[in-house]
Amino acid sequence: MMCGMIQSRSHERGALRSTMHKRLVDRTAATAATAMIAAVAIVMLCGSMFWGPSVYAAQERVDTIDVSELRPGMKGHGMTVFRGLEPESFDVEVIGIIRRGGQLGNMVLVRVSGAAVEAAGGVAEGMSGSPVYVGGKLAGAIAYVFPGSDHFVAGVTPIADMLRMLDYPDALGAFEEVPAGARAATSLVVSGLSGRALGRLSEALERFGATVRPAASFGLGAGAGASEWVGRTGSTGSSESVSGGRPAQEIKPGSAIALQLAQGDVEITAFGTVTYVEGDKFLAFGHPVLGNGTTDLAASSALVHGVIKSDSTPFKVLSSTGWVGAFTQDRLSGVAGRLGRQAGLIPVSVTVVDKETGHERSISAQVAPEESLVADIFGSSALAAFDGTLDRVGGGTATVELRVELAGRQPYERVDTFWSNSDVAGASLSNAFDTVDLIANNAAERATIERIVLKAQVGADRRTAMIEKARVLQKTARPGDQVEVEVTLRVFRGPRVTRVLSLVIPDDIGSGTVSLMVRGGSVSVEDELDGWTTPVQELLYMDVDDMLADLSSRPLGNDIVLELEPYLLDEPEIDMTVPVGSELHRDGVSGRESDDKAKGKDKGKDKETQPGAADLQADADELFSKPVSVRVPTDWVVQGVKWLTIEVENEVDTEPAIEELYGPDM
Numbered sequence: 014m015m016c017g018m019i020q021s022r023s024h025e026r027g028a029l030r031s032t033m034h035k036r037l038v039d040r041t042a043a044t045a046a047t048a049m050i051a052a053v054a055i056v057m058l059c060g061s062m063f064w065g066p067s068v069y070a071a072q073e074r075v076d077t078i079d080v081s082e083l084r085p086g087m088k089g090h091g092m093t094v095f096r097g098l099e100p101e102s103f104d105v106e107v108i109g110i111i112r113r114g115g116q117l118g119n120m121v122l123v124r125v126s127g128a129a130v131e132a133a134g135g136v137a138e139g140m141s142g143s144p145v146y147v148g149g150k151l152a153g154a155i156a157y158v159f160p161g162s163d164h165f166v167a168g169v170t171p172i173a174d175m176l177r178m179l180d181y182p183d184a185l186g187a188f189e190e191v192p193a194g195a196r197a198a199t200s201l202v203v204s205g206l207s208g209r210a211l212g213r214l215s216e217a218l219e220r221f222g223a224t225v226r227p228a229a230s231f232g233l234g235a236g237a238g239a240s241e242w243v244g245r246t247g248s249t250g251s252s253e254s255v256s257g258g259r260p261a262q263e264i265k266p267g268s269a270i271a272l273q274l275a276q277g278d279v280e281i282t283a284f285g286t287v288t289y290v291e292g293d294k295f296l297a298f299g300h301p302v303l304g305n306g307t308t309d310l311a312a313s314s315a316l317v318h319g320v321i322k323s324d325s326t327p328f329k330v331l332s333s334t335g336w337v338g339a340f341t342q343d344r345l346s347g348v349a350g351r352l353g354r355q356a357g358l359i360p361v362s363v364t365v366v367d368k369e370t371g372h373e374r375s376i377s378a379q380v381a382p383e384e385s386l387v388a389d390i391f392g393s394s395a396l397a398a399f400d401g402t403l404d405r406v407g408g409g410t411a412t413v414e415l416r417v418e419l420a421g422r423q424p425y426e427r428v429d430t431f432w433s434n435s436d437v438a439g440a441s442l443s444n445a446f447d448t449v450d451l452i453a454n455n456a457a458e459r460a461t462i463e464r465i466v467l468k469a470q471v472g473a474d475r476r477t478a479m480i481e482k483a484r485v486l487q488k489t490a491r492p493g494d495q496v497e498v499e500v501t502l503r504v505f506r507g508p509r510v511t512r513v514l515s516l517v518i519p520d521d522i523g524s525g526t527v528s529l530m531v532r533g534g535s536v537s538v539e540d541e542l543d544g545w546t547t548p549v550q551e552l553l554y555m556d557v558d559d560m561l562a563d564l565s566s567r568p569l570g571n572d573i574v575l576e577l578e579p580y581l582l583d584e585p586e587i588d589m590t591v592p593v594g595s596e597l598h599r600d601g602v603s604g605r606e607s608d609d610k611a612k613g614k615d616k617g618k619d620k621e622t623q624p625g626a627a628d629l630q631a632d633a634d635e636l637f638s639k640p641v642s643v644r645v646p647t648d649w650v651v652q653g654v655k656w657l658t659i660e661v662e663n664e665v666d667t668e669p670a671i672e673e674l675y676g677p678d679m
Contacts, residue, residue, distance in 0.1 A: 135164025
């Protein structure tokens with residue numbers, strides 16, 4: 014008897030997520046030949062305040078010095094902010110030139126000194142992009158350090174490599190891939206997320222060569238030059254923002270700057286230093302942040318509260334202070350942007366209500382439209398809302414409403430019910446994450462996400478029902494007939510409940526014994542006939558509207574599903590490529606009569622008029638591509654599956670003989 018292998022819907026989600034991870038570019042970082050890491054701290058801050066755009070001074074291109082002109086022993090100075098807003102000078106001496114092949118240019122090795130940098134403990138995270146001048150000419154930007162070693166030795170990205178970014182077009186296009194070994198590791202300090210939510214985001218950001226550490230919040234006293242700006246502050250990962258009014262801030266070489274992946278209750282910010290300003294264009298960091306080439310990410314000015322010494326690498330403590338523009342390029346030699354330009358942001362809202370305790374938590378954020386990170390930031394934020402509301406990790410039942418608004422299209426909306434005996438939050442969010450990821454990374458066309466809203470009602474109770482039995486109320490049916498199936502559910506610690514589902518037999522189906530499957534919407538079937546096909550590959554390359562229609566048509570967890578299976582139960586070795594002369598009965602699949610009947614009926618006809626294997630295959634594919642099914646919603650997450658059969662008879666099979674109607678004399 015032909016049957017299917019039952020797979021839980023988590024199996025399907027697992028296959029989907031696994032494929033998505035393989036599809037996404039593997040950005041696992043490898044350290045450079047000198048084992049350096051980027052001197053940058055990426056921080057999540059909650060509740061930052063944003064102000065008007067900062068002003069910028071009109072500047073022409075300054076004199077630069079090429080790396081070929083630099084020699085060991087040549088001296089100069091660098092500029093960066095050690096505290097407050099104003100850049101300070103520190104001394105620089107050229108040690109040598111590191112030759113790097115491939116797409117990377119040479120790197121200048123320097124030693125830094127001076128009272129300010131010595132008080133800081135050396136080159137600190139957040140100094141990435143600090144301009145270095147030799148002989149009054151701009152040589153490049155500090156970008157790399159030796160972790161756990163001499164903190165006063167740094168690598169400088171030549172300015173010639175960075176200036177090329179100013180000539181790149183700003184329009185979004187194909188993303189530039191970062192070659193293996195080119196990326197320096199990026200240190201991320203996270204605030205506002207913890208536990209599993211932090212871990213999920215950490216896994217996502219590891220694709221970009223980033224390491225994540227949780228933030229610690231503590232108070233800092235006001236210092237000279239910064240006291241008027243300092244409110245309650247914290248470490249690099251502080252969620253507390255600067256309070257009070259803010260005048261327009263001039264962005265100039267040496268100023269602190271922030272690249273923001275998210276704003277609001279969850280903020281993701283990469284802090285660095287401005288290297289160069291020309292009119293409304295600027296350069297910063299001296300190394301990639303995400304390395305995605307042409308981009309569109311918010312840029313903010315930043316305040317430095319101080320520098321914390323560390324045996325590994327010192328780091329600046331910073332806060333974003335107000336929007337200044339947008340980053341338009343994220344390349345191997347640094348990032349570039351435009352002052353006064355508004356970056357695109359996607360509003361994300363997540364609200365979770367615990368019906369058991371009455372607790373409710375909402376998280377709102379503005380997320381950068383970065384295709385490879387939108388779903389991860391959304392998923393991590395949603396998981397934080399679930400865990401923060403429930404204050405536990407365990408079983409339960411959840412009703413989840415997802416709405417994704419898209420430019421120029423009707424919004425995608427879905428309300429589904431989930432149950433898990435161990436992790437209701439994880440079970441509830443997997444489909445929503447996959448949906449957002451599929452939309453953001455659609456391979457057929459670019460879909461612009463304008464808003465993501467998720468609302469969830471979660472209870473600790475188990476609202477499930479098992480399909481205990483099912484039976485067809487008719488013994489036989491003809492094409493076009495309506496077949497009724499009675500399904501008995503056994504509610505968890507409750508009564509038995511009966512539902513009747515009606516399904517219409519297709520007009521073009523052939524005669525024979527066909528299979529009906531009754532299943533819960535929370536399970537799916539891996540069919541032995543076709544083998545498991547990875548749906549994500551097909552979904553990714555569908556037109557967006559078709560993909561959304563496919564996602565919308567999928568059963569809900571609280572549905573009872575009745576499906577007509579397009580194969581015969583008495584022929585488990587079905588081969589879709591068998592020749593037409595085979596004795597295999599294909600009636601239920603192809604919609605044609607069996608070979609034996611066809612031989613009798615079509616006796617004397619030319620053999621060329623008989624359908625070939627390709628015709629049978631086409632008919633079978635047509636029936637497979639349009640499954641016949643009906644769904645009935647219930648009040649429970651439905652589990653289990655039952656297989657049934659019914660005899661389908663064509664009129665020619667059941668037409669009574671003439672002698673039976675009129676007698677033998679006719």
